[in-house]
Amino acid sequence: MTDDIIAEAKRVVAAYLERSMAKDADGARGYMAPGCEIVFTGGRRMDGPEDPPAFNAKRYASVQKRPLRTDAVWNDEAGAVHVWTIGHLYGSWPDGAAFDGNRYVDFFAVQDGLIVRTEVWNDSAEILLARAGLAEAPL
Template identity: 60%
Template sequence: MTDAVAEAKRIVETYLELSMVPDPEGAAAYLSDDFEMTFTGGRKLGGPAGSAAFNAKRYAWVKKRFLRTDVALDQETGEVRVYNTGHLYGEWPDGTPFDGNRYIDIFTVRDGRIVSTDVWNDSAEILLDRAGLAEAPL
């Protein structure tokens, strides 16, 4: 693993750990000035404070259980793509616990800073199922 790839993995995993505290200010230290976040549903959020505020409405609390972090260097640009996958666990606002909610976060790291992230998870599908609106059983 090259130094840039190993460093990108470290940066992303540290950012995610700080985001789960939540420590939006600490997490923001790993972001570029032109950082862009696209959250589930295509929502554009301004960074860790925005995702913490969104999560506070959707969950009583939520954490990530990392399963794996894969990294790939783009030889042409020098950017590193970091794919962190795992499961969300926590409680819905009504206090019902959940676990096994799949997620993937895709990051782009350039010059030692996170420039973008795309966040996907199964929360919307689980909420539709709980409301009796799922098209098929989960």
């Protein structure tokens, strides 16, 4: 039974990410539990699936995810499946310069077939600092 629950959680996350990257907030919302916690890069708390694309519009001219791996495990304590997607962001910065290979990790907690929490991390802040001459470029 746990294998089926894990497979379903991975399917929910993949569908949510597809809708999210298509900027379809209503479609993405269908995979989220009411009151779903969204914590974005820098610890920014967001209210709904329309907020991450709005934030990204200020940071990128365009951005997409290239998932490389998805891992999932049942967490007894949380009563949820914990899902991680790992990959690279690609697209262009506001000045039109293309980028690729920007690492990301997305975490999801899926309970009863719906996402109850998501957290996002990526290298964008480090890359933007390096582009501004304020830090060394990431490896």
